[in-house]
Amino acid sequence: MAIPPRTDVHRSVLALFGALLFLTSASARAQTAPTPLEDNRTITLGYIGIAYELGGIIDPTLQPGGTSSARPNWFTFAPHASQAGGKGMYSAALARHFINSARLQPSVSLTGALDRLGLGGVVRLRVQDLSLQLIAQGLTTDAATALSVLTSSLNVAALGDTRTLLATASRMGAMYWSAPGVTPLDKVEAIVITLERTLHEGNLAIFNDIGGSARLYLDWRAAATGPITPSRVLTEFTLVDAYNTEAQQAYTWAVAHAEDSPRPTRMDLLFPGMHWKSLLIAAFALYEEARLAPTPARRDALIAMGTNFVAWREQRDQAQPVFTPSGSPTDEVSRAAVLQALTPFLMTDFGTVRWTYADYAYAQPDRDGNPLTSPPSEYSWADFWDRWNGILFAFNQAYARPTELWVMPEPLTDPLN
Structure with missing residues (x-):
């Protein structure tokens, strides 16, 4: 897709991000607020802008809309x-639309529902x-269809393994019978709401x-005078809830071990007691170190360590509390149960690289x-x-295939708008 010049990207992303900072999962549910898919579109566009700005620092040959052979x-x-994540929200939106239609006019057959x-x-x-399979468990045609369509924007081909099909039907059936609600469609809607909120809140967080x-880092860097070095990042750039002494510790260790094989990934064992946000400062310093690396191999090793640092913070401190909260609203089912049921269908197209x-x-x-259980359902x-481990x-x-990740996605639009 076409990407505007970097200066325009900076302005547009800054505006998008400034607006998004005021969003909360509660306000997102209000009628006047953006829908989850509208927020997702804003977020995806924001990430595209940041990807080119930061990628252009690591690899100065990268141009807006272009590609880089440096490690992503x-x-x-x-x-x-x-x-x-937006595709999961898209499936939820389809299910919600179907439920609303079925309440007005129930389907007379599964063929009609599809x-x-x-x-x-x-x-x-x-x-x-x-x-x-769900109808065989006692669900109505419309309830079964609305629940099944949650897989439609994901790797639905995984259902080709009969073991996965049966495990998924069993898990979805259990969620249905335990869900709050009076009517069958009320119960399914509770599951749909749970999925949509989980993905939306995680996306925002x-x-x-x-x-x-x-x-904040890119703005600090743009305003700084003189050469930007890893040392300056570690001493001058700050983030709330991050500690520069911890960032220095993580950075020093990563520089010494970036080319270890296998690559170190257990941050909890390497840096016990660390505030994981400190890893973000260390990661930005590692990306600067990668820019200065003497060889492509050294550059790529440093990038990978920085990326693992960011991903650890992302998954431990942002995703995990959303996926397994200490308590859940009364109109939801277990978020962990929903995610487990959909795990075999998870899929991401990293440009033209499908995972x-x-x-x-x-x-x-x-x-x-x-042998009676499929590996994805385990x-x-x-x-x-x-x-x-799946992310790694x-x-x-x-x-x-580093250049292929620069084929950026076209952000989704809400099917109900």
Whole structure:
């Protein structure tokens, strides 16, 4: 997609981000506020702008709308990850629209319900398979269809493994019967609301924290006089809730171990007791160090360490509290249960590099040794370690094809608007 000149990107992203900082998950549910998909569009566009600004610092040859052969940094991945979350919200919006229509006029058959959704091809067949399994558990046709369509914008091909199909139907059925609500569609709506809020709140939390820190860093850097060095970043750039002494510790360790194989990833063991936001300052210093690296190999090793630092902060302090909160609203089901049910279908297109959680799971040793359970159904995106190791798998897959991540996504639009 066409990207405006970098100065225009800076202004537009700054304006977008300034507006977004005032968003909260509560206000996002108000009628006058942006919908989750509208927020997602703003966030994805914001990440695209940051990706080019920061990428242009690491690789000065990178031009707006162009590509770089340098290893992707966290902010190169971010627009694609945001888009993937948006696809989950898109499925939720489709389900919500279907529920509203079915309340006015119930479907007379499963074929009619699928026709109403406008589904075709493999997606229709897989959603139909899942709907039939749910109907067999006692769900009405419309309830089963609305629940099944939550997979429609994800890796629905995973349902081709009968073991995954049966496990998913069992989990969705259990969520349905435990969901609050009087009517079947009320129960399904509670599940839809849970998914939509979880993805929306996570999208906002990560962008406000990680994207906000990047915006502050880029603004600080633009205003600074004289050469920018890693040392200056570690001593002069500050973030609320981050400690520069901790950032220095993490940076020093990363510079010494960036080329270790396998790459270190257990930040909890390396830096016990650290405030994880300090890793963001260390990451920006590592990206500056990468810019100055004597060889592409050294540059890429430093980028990967910085990216792991950012991802750790993202997943430990922003995503995890949203995915497994201490308490849930009374109109929701378990967020962890929803994420576990959808884990086999998770998918992100990093430009032209497609990552699926199913590919990751099938590449791992069989967890339970039971041939009757599919590997993707043995994991849960709500579990930090299941998520962390899947993300590292995605990073390594994309590192082999760095230029392809610069094919940026076209942000989604809300199907109900």
